[in-house]
Amino acid sequence: MKIIVCVKQVPNTNEIKINPETGTLIRDGVQSILNPDDANALEEALKLKDQNPDATVTVLTMGPPQATEMLRECLAMGADDAILLSDRALGGSDTWATSNALVAGIKKIGEFDIIFAGRQAIDGDTAQVGPQIAEKLDVAQVTYVKEFAIDGDEITVHRALEDGYEVLKLKMPCVLTAIKELNKPRYMSISGIYKAMQADVKIWSAADIGVDLTIVGLKASPTNVFRSFTPKPKGKGSFVAGDTEKELAVNLLTALKAKHII
Known part of the structure; x- marks a missing residue:
């Protein structure tokens, strides 16, 4: 079984402040972390690996060079391979452009059975990248996964709703996006940390994944943030x-x- 987990390094939103003059995030001194929902996605992939000795887990992200630190955390938790898509040409991508880059990276990785991703990233809260990846790969998808079981090539999923859940069945290959109720992420092990520090984190450029530069980056992004601000405190x-x-x-x-x- 080949599993790919799409993850993202995000600023710790508990420490986020916004510059009142520019309306932009103040990132200086703000800790970067593995996106919480992505940690649940990774944990579910690692659970499948525990149950299937032949299974492999590859973590994939797009971001600046410092995102390698987050990828090493994923390796220390038990992932087999880590890949970072990092290129100035990819900078400023919105969800549509980001999914284009990730799909190109996934195609370079090759065949897969399951792609896991977090429901959404805490720095954007759009919940769009996972579904967009599935659409562009033309595979089945289920979002808000709170429970699932595999029988052969068929997966039974409990998808969380506001007032309960629905049970869905789909076949692999597929994309599943995880919520925190799915599991409790494991900690990094001492031996895992040692191995992760020695491991090779692959860094792929836009040229390496062969992505069309007209569909990635800031200029190719159809959406952008008009203004960011912190609400005035109430009395x-x-x-x-x-x-x-x-x-x-x-x-x-x-x-x-x-x-x-x-």
Whole structure:
């Protein structure tokens, strides 16, 4: 079984700040991490590898050279190979252009049975790249996967919905996007870290994957961010005191009337 996991290095959104003058992210000093949903996708691939000794797991990402650090984390968790698509020609790609580059990388890797990806990246929250990859490869896909089982070349998937889940069946090859409820990602092992530091992370340029330069990069991206901003903080809340429930209710109504809310 050949498994490809599409991952992304993202800024830790718990530490993100926005420049009020330019409206751009302040990345200086902000930690970069493996996108959380991608960690769940990788874990599911590694679970399949644990169950199938002949299975191989290849992690694929697109980004700047420092993304190799994140790929080494994936190798330390148990992935077999890591590939980074890095080229100035790919810079500034939106989801459409990014999926074009990733599809070109996947085609260079060769045949696959399953492509796993996270539901969405925390720095964009679009949830578009995984489905776009499936469409461009012309393979079946299921998003928001919370549970699945394999029987031969058929996969039964529980897809999360707002009010429950639906059960779907599809055949390999396919694309599945994971949510956090699917599993709990494993930690890197000491031996895994040692092996990952010695491993070769392949870095492929746009020329290496043979992608058409007119469909990748900033100029080829049909969407762009108009403005980014942080919402203004709301005022402090007020507390209503009272010794009994009735007194609390009376004091609350009095306060609301004083503010002409009621």
